[in-house]
Amino acid sequence: MPDLTKTYDVLVAGGGNAALCAAITARQAGASVLLLEHAPRAFRGGNSRHTRNLRAMHSQPTDVLTEAYEEDEYWDDLRRVTGGITDESLARMTIRASSGVFGWMRDCGVRFQPSLTGTLNLSRTNAFFLGGGKALVNAYYLTAESLGVAIAYDSEVLAIELQDGAARSVNITYRGYPYTVQARCVIASSGGFQANLDWMRHYWGDAVDNFVIRGTPYNRGKVLKNLLDQGVAMVGDPTQFHAVALDARAPQFDGGITTRLDSVPFSVVVNQHGERFYDEGEDVWPKRYAIWGRLIAQQPGQIAYSLFDAKALPLFMPSVYPAVKADSIGALAEKLGLAPTKVQETIAKYNAATGTGKFDNSQLDGCTTVGLDPPKTNWARAIDTGPFYGYPLRPGITFTYLGVRVNERAQVLMENGHPAGNLYASGEIMAGNILGRGYLAGFGMTIGTVFGRIAGQEAARHARN
Amino acid sequence: MHATEATTTLRREVEICNACRYCEGFCAVFPALELKREFGEADLSYLANLCHNCRGCYYACQYAPPHHWGINLPRSFAEVRAESYQDYAWPPSLAKLFQRNGTVVALALATGIALVLLLTMAIQAPGMIFAKRAVAPGEFYDVIPLWAMQIVAITTFGFSLVALGMSVRNFWLDAGSERKLTIGGVLYALHDIATLRNLGGGGHGCNDNSERFSMTRRRLHHAMAYGFLLCFAATCVGFIYHTFFGWAAPYEFFSAPVLLGTVGGIALIIGTVGLFAMKLVDDPMPAARKLLGGDVAMLVLLAAAAKTGLLLLLLRATSLMPIVLALHLGVILTLFVTLPYSKMVHGLYRGAALLRNALERDQAPLGSGGG
Numbered sequence: 158m159p160d161l162t163k164t165y166d167v168l169v170a171g172g173g174n175a176a177l178c179a180a181i182t183a184r185q186a187g188a189s190v191l192l193l194e195h196a197p198r199a200f201r202g203g204n205s206r207h208t209r210n211l212r213a214m215h216s217q218p219t220d221v222l223t224e225a226y227e228e229d230e231y232w233d234d235l236r237r238v239t240g241g242i243t244d245e246s247l248a249r250m251t252i253r254a255s256s257g258v259f260g261w262m263r264d265c266g267v268r269f270q271p272s273l274t275g276t277l278n279l280s281r282t283n284a285f286f287l288g289g290g291k292a293l294v295n296a297y298y299l300t301a302e303s304l305g306v307a308i309a310y311d312s313e314v315l316a317i318e319l320q321d322g323a324a325r326s327v328n329i330t331y332r333g334y335p336y337t338v339q340a341r342c343v344i345a346s347s348g349g350f351q352a353n354l355d356w357m358r359h360y361w362g363d364a365v366d367n368f369v370i371r372g373t374p375y376n377r378g379k380v381l382k383n384l385l386d387q388g389v390a391m392v393g394d395p396t397q398f399h400a401v402a403l404d405a406r407a408p409q410f411d412g413g414i415t416t417r418l419d420s421v422p423f424s425v426v427v428n429q430h431g432e433r434f435y436d437e438g439e440d441v442w443p444k445r446y447a448i449w450g451r452l453i454a455q456q457p458g459q460i461a462y463s464l465f466d467a468k469a470l471p472l473f474m475p476s477v478y479p480a481v482k483a484d485s486i487g488a489l490a491e492k493l494g495l496a497p498t499k500v501q502e503t504i505a506k507y508n509a510a511t512g513t514g515k516f517d518n519s520q521l522d523g524c525t526t527v528g529l530d531p532p533k534t535n536w537a538r539a540i541d542t543g544p545f546y547g548y549p550l551r552p553g554i555t556f557t558y559l560g561v562r563v564n565e566r567a568q569v570l571m572e573n574g575h576p577a578g579n580l581y582a583s584g585e586i587m588a589g590n591i592l593g594r595g596y597l598a599g600f601g602m603t604i605g606t607v608f609g610r611i612a613g614q615e616a617a618r619h620a621r622n
Numbered sequence: 623m624h625a626t627e628a629t630t631t632l633r634r635e636v637e638i639c640n641a642c643r644y645c646e647g648f649c650a651v652f653p654a655l656e657l658k659r660e661f662g663e664a665d666l667s668y669l670a671n672l673c674h675n676c677r678g679c680y681y682a683c684q685y686a687p688p689h690h691w692g693i694n695l696p697r698s699f700a701e702v703r704a705e706s707y708q709d710y711a712w713p714p715s716l717a718k719l720f721q722r723n724g725t726v727v728a729l730a731l732a733t734g735i736a737l738v739l740l741l742t743m744a745i746q747a748p749g750m751i752f753a754k755r756a757v758a759p760g761e762f763y764d765v766i767p768l769w770a771m772q773i774v775a776i777t778t779f780g781f782s783l784v785a786l787g788m789s790v791r792n793f794w795l796d797a798g799s800e801r802k803l804t805i806g807g808v809l810y811a812l813h814d815i816a817t818l819r820n821l822g823g824g825g826h827g828c829n830d831n832s833e834r835f836s837m838t839r840r841r842l843h844h845a846m847a848y849g850f851l852l853c854f855a856a857t858c859v860g861f862i863y864h865t866f867f868g869w870a871a872p873y874e875f876f877s878a879p880v881l882l883g884t885v886g887g888i889a890l891i892i893g894t895v896g897l898f899a900m901k902l903v904d905d906p907m908p909a910a911r912k913l914l915g916g917d918v919a920m921l922v923l924l925a926a927a928a929k930t931g932l933l934l935l936l937l938r939a940t941s942l943m944p945i946v947l948a949l950h951l952g953v954i955l956t957l958f959v960t961l962p963y964s965k966m967v968h969g970l971y972r973g974a975a976l977l978r979n980a981l982e983r984d985q986a987p988l989g990s991g992g993g
Contacts, residue, residue, distance in 0.1 A: 199688050206684050268826050268835075270647030287824050288682030289644030295681060296832035320905055413684050415641035475659050477641045 160309035161329075161336045165191040166620035167613070168340035170314040170380050172196060173203030173265025174290070174602055176346035177297035178609025179616070181265060183344075186617035191340065192301065193214060195327055195347070200411075201310060202294030203348050204372035204556065204585070204601075208412040209281040209290060212599035215258040221269040221284045222261075228252050231282075235597055242593030250565055251591055254532055254607040259284070261610070263548040266296035285600040290602075306412045310362045316344055319387045323578035332450040342616035343578060345569065346609065348585040349557035350378020352410065357554075359397040368555040369403050369458035374410040377382050381586055382560050389577070390570045393558035393589030399596050400450025403553030405460055406478045414584055419473035420480075420550050421449060421517065422536050424465035425507050426458040426550070430488065431499030433507070438535035441521065442473075450552040461491050461550045462505065466542045472518045480546035489545045506540040528533050555603065560589035567612035581616050583608035623663035623709050628701040633661050635693050636669065638685060643987075649820040650979045651699075654985035667709070669799040670702035671968075671975040674820040674946055676828040680908040687907065700910035707967055710796070714787035719963040724915020731962050733922055735952030742766055742948045751944045759870040765944040766951065768864075778958040785962035790970045799978040810980035815973050816845060816955070831905045839900060846893025847969075850924065852886025853931065872938055883931055887966040890928035894921045920965035928955045 168181040169176045172194025180192045194201050216225050235243060259269075268287040271280070279285075286293040301308060309331055316328040324343040329336050350356050352374045359364045385391050407416035422442050426432055435452050437466045439445055453461045470480070483489035490500035510526035517524075517537050525534045561569050561582050568576035569587075584605040591604055636655050639645065646652040657663055662976040677696045685693040704720065709719035719726050729813055742751070742765060751765070763771075801807075814820060821828055828839045831947050860879040863869040873880050895927065898921045901914070930950035937946050960966070 197688075266835075268824070270824055285647070287647045287826065288678060289684065291684045292678075292682035299833055353993075408690060411684075411689060413642070415638055415685075426782070473660070474643075475640050477635070477638050 161191075161309070161331060161338050162542070163189075164339040164341065165189050165307070166340070167191070167342045167346045167616045168338060169193065169346055170327070171203065171308070171346035171584065172201050173348060173584060173605070174205035174208070174294065174297070175586075175605030175609040175612075176203075176344070177294065177301060177402060177539045178606050179344045179346055179581070179583050179613040180306045181277075181297060181304060182613025183410055183617040183620075184306045184613075185300065186614055186618035188342075188620050189400065190301075190306045190421065191333075191338065192306055192308045193314055193327075193338075194308065194310050195312065195313045196373065196507075198310045199400050200375070201298065202291060202373075202468075203376060205294050205605070206291040207289075207372050207411075208286075208293075208599075208602050209257070209414070210279060210285045210599040211254065211602040212283050212597060213258070213603065217258075217343065218261070219284075221271065222260045223281045226282045227462075231255075235592070235600070238595030238597050240595065243594075244590050247563075247565060248518045248591045251604055251607045252560050254610075255603045258603075259609070260582050260608050262606070265300040267293050268296070272356060275386075279598055298362050313377075314347060317345065317380060317387075317580070318391075319384075319577065319580070320469060321578075322575060323582045324481050330481055338617055341620040342581065343579065344567075344581045344583060344612045345380050345384065345586050345607075346612070347380040348373075348376040348378070348586045349553045349559065349588075350381055351376055353377040353379075353559045355394070356382070357398075357402065361454075364454065364459050367404075367551055368400075368454070369407045369412065369416070369551050370410045371401075371403065371407075371412060371553045371555050372410070372579055373417070376585070378557070378559075381559065381561065383494045384569065386579075389592050390562035390572045390574070392560045392562045392587075393593055395557075395559040396464050396529075397559075397594065399447060399545075399555040400454060401555065402449035402461075402463075402550045404476055404478050405549035405551040406565075407551070407553065412477075412553075415477040416553065417446070418463060418476050418550060419446070420448070420463045420465055420469070420548055423469035423472050423538075424463040424502065425533070425540060426461050426463050427495070427500060428459050431495050433503060434530060435463075435532050436534050436538060438525070438533045440535075449550070450554070454552040459552055462495060462544065463548045463550055464489065464500070464540065466540045466545050468538065468542050469540075470546060475574050476548075480548055482544050482546050484543050484545070486540070486545055487548050490491040493547050495548060504540055507537075508541060511537045511539045513537075516601065555596070556585055556588075558589045558593060560585070560587045562589045563608070565611075566615050567608050568615065579616075579619055581612035583612040623667040623708055626665055626703055626705055627665075627945055628698065629663050629666050632670065632702050633964050634664070635695055635698050636661055638691060638693055639679075639695065640684075644684070645679040645682060646752075647824045648682070649676060649823070650814070650976070650983075651695075651820075652679075653983070654979055654986065657937040657982065657985050661852055664797040666702055667706045667793070668975055668978060670706060671793070671797070672758065672979055673699040673703070674804060674818065674972070675700060676821050677905075677908045678823040678826075678835075681829045682835045694908060696908040696923075697910045698918075699868045700913055702849050703968070703971075704910070704913050704916075706793070706797075706971065710789045710792035710971070711963065712785050714790065716785075716963060719908040720916070721734065722915065723913075723964060724919040726905060727916065727919035727960050727964050731919075731926070731953065734956035734959065735949055738739050738766075738952035738955060739945075739948045741770070742767070745770070746944070751942050757872055757874075757939050759872070761870050761877065761938070761943070762947055765947050771951070774955060775958065778955060779961075782961040786970055790974055793974050797978070798974060799981045800982045803977075803983065807977065807981040810983070811973065811977040814976045814980065820976075826970050830900060833905055839897070842893045842896035842900070844893070845889045846897060846924065849886045849889030849891075849928065852882050853890060854886075856883035856886060869984045875935075877902060880935065884935065887928040890924055891932075894925035894928070897921055898925070916965050923953065923957060923960070923964075924936060927957055930964040 166188035270287040487497035490497040510529035514524035685691040708717040827835040827837040
């Protein structure tokens with residue numbers, strides 16, 4: 158059991174990638190460190206345990222990254238996905254730092270692998286962890302343990318008491334018992350609030366009952382809310398989150414990667430009234446899958462259905478639940494709980510509008526519908542070859558954008574613009590400074606790693622002085 | 623391969639793996655399962671026998687217990703693997719020996735030793751057994767006549783080879799590749815077998831009993847397997863010496879059979895004792911509890927073969943030689959007899975699975991292209 162009575166140099170709230178990078182770096186810099194992970198050991202690591210890779214700048218091929226991915230291209234990608242809701246100097250600093258993390262990560266036991274399949278063709282920009290994010294988290298915990306970081310699982314941070322812009326003490330529960338812990342510096346790395354459905358309900362009403370949370374149920378946003386309530390500056394739109402299209406049968410939490418569906422571009426998607434509502438073939442799936450969560454969230458009942466035929470089945474990766482299967486469109490609609498005549502009509506209208514161009518699933522093939530609203534502008538093939546298949550879809554929330562404002566030293570900023578004396582942040586709790594909107598695969602892990610290391614370094618230095 | 627509860631469990635798990643694919647850097651199993659969308663019993667048998675039980679996927683799995691999906695591939699693969707040994711066993715009437723295999727091998731060992739001792743007693747006059755000895759050619763055969771050794775060895779080992787051959791044929795007909803054998807494929811498979819590349823976790827080692835990676839299991843298995851091969855080579859050289867050159871055992875210490883046997887025996891002891899010690903500190907979660915008996919029995923049997931062999935070398939000039947010789951031959955007899963009905967079969971099926979994997983390794987994973 159960790160000693161909760163002593164005063165640590167650095168207390169880290171959280172137990173995912175950003176928390177671990179901060180804790181290890183601070184310990185390596187000579188600080189005594191206490192890491193408080195809300196989850197039990199088996200579920201440690203926050204959303205990092207569901208991740209797979211890290212986006213890294215590089216100017217030449219490495220053993221785990223192909224070609225080159227320079228600062229300007231990286232920044233362009235970020236600016237495009239965020240629509241400018243970012244902080245260029247923090248973003249560029251993060252991008253530049255991403256090229257230098259590999260040596261340290263390897264020293265911490267993180268292993269990489271060449272990217273193979275199902276990875277949205279990211280081998281140029283993203284380095285893949287061997288075994289995925291849980292293996293990375295395992296490596297960091299082993300390193301933290303061997304360095305002498307005190308680790309407490311089942312430990313929820315309830316409040317960081319701020320006085321005159323400095324953290325004085327930290328209220329926690331450890332295995333269900335309340336404690337007040339003293340530390341010279343505090344690093345908040347406790348993630349967003351997407352698993353706090355009551356908080357989400359505040360903005361989304363009862364629609365949240367139809368949301369699936371892709372990751373950990375332990376990201377409740379308690380520290381985030383507590384800090385914002387005490388005059389810490391806020392970034393990011395609290396109503397916004399990143400969402401993808403998931404199988405509606407997914408568990409409410411922790412379904413991770415396997416419940417996502419890649420069938421949309423090769424299918425027709427209807428809402429619960431059996432009507433289409435968006436161009437399924439707008440762009441290649443890696444560039445579009447992130448908008449479909451929101452599209453479905455805006456449909457009645459927050460549900461939609463991806464319908465396709467036997468021709469399309471082999472074109473995308475399998476997901477965890479088998480597709481609903483029937484010999485006719487009518488029977489399929491019935492199995493999915495849709496009005497058969499309406500769905501038959503929608504498919505018939507769609508089929509009648511197809512027929513141009515040569516289908517090619519490997520690129521934007523220009524196979525478009527004619528005279529259909531909304532159109533399907535690529536991969537529009539008639540759905541006519543039985544058996545027919547369908548997946549029910551729901552919005553799957555990955556993360557929220559709301560966060561605390563930080564500076565380039567990972568110091569948390571107060572509403573008056575001054576940095577809090579001894580309070581730092583890393584990871585999803587501050588990612589909104591840089592990724593204020595949209596999504597860039599593997600960038601959350603980059604922000605967590607870069608800011609985790611900065612926060613650990615700065616906190617250790619501050620504690621020594 | 624029959625449908626059982628174990629194959630049903632495994633099918634559910636590999637379907638989840640196929641939707642995740644985070645583990646594909648660990649070993650050959652994951653790229654192989656990505657070639658399929660649906661998994662028949664034969665596919666599951668192939669994958670189960672391809673699994674080297676390195677456990678990398680268990681510790682890396684975001685869906686491992688206590689997650690409600692409870693993915694535990696090393697255990698599920700081990701259970702299906704064990705059932706496949708029964709399914710492919712020849713003759714089928716002896717398949718039952720794989721149930722409670724630890725007990726079976728232990729009883730066989732006791733019977734084997736007792737039998738050889740009793741037969742030695744029966745053949746020899748009582749005074750002969752404890753008489754003073756010198757290391758002289760033909761000395762062993764004074765205790766147990768050459769003809770007796772040869773008849774027993776050739777019949778038991780011969781039967782076991784036939785049974786093993788039929789078993790692996792059953793495997794190949796059920797779960798082998800439909801592709802034609804190629805030299806490249808065979809060489810690739812042999813390389814995988816010789817290096818145990820798939821026990822390497824993509825070059826980082828196994829998860830022996832925790833999240834920590836290590837090469838210990840792989841190295842100990844190498845010591846055991848190559849030790850075993852050296853001992854077998856020693857036996858073969860001895861057979862050639864005697865049959866073609868008329869040189870009778872025992873041989874001098876600095877002779878090929880004795881050196882091969884000594885080095886092999888020491889390696890075999892290091893490997894088996896080391897692997898046994900690892901079982902003692904094993905993480906019980908990814909292990910299949912009901913297979914422990916058969917696994918341990920095989921380690922004990924191999925260790926006993928090596929230890930009695932080395933003991934024979936040490937004591938061959940003493941009056942204890944006949945007893946130790948009988949002991950050693952009893953162990954070897956057990957090894958020969960239980961060969962097709964023990965953990966030893968894993969090598970053949972694993973080799974066959976690696977061959978299929980080598981022949982099919984150029985295929986593209988399903989669902990990887992486009993959109």
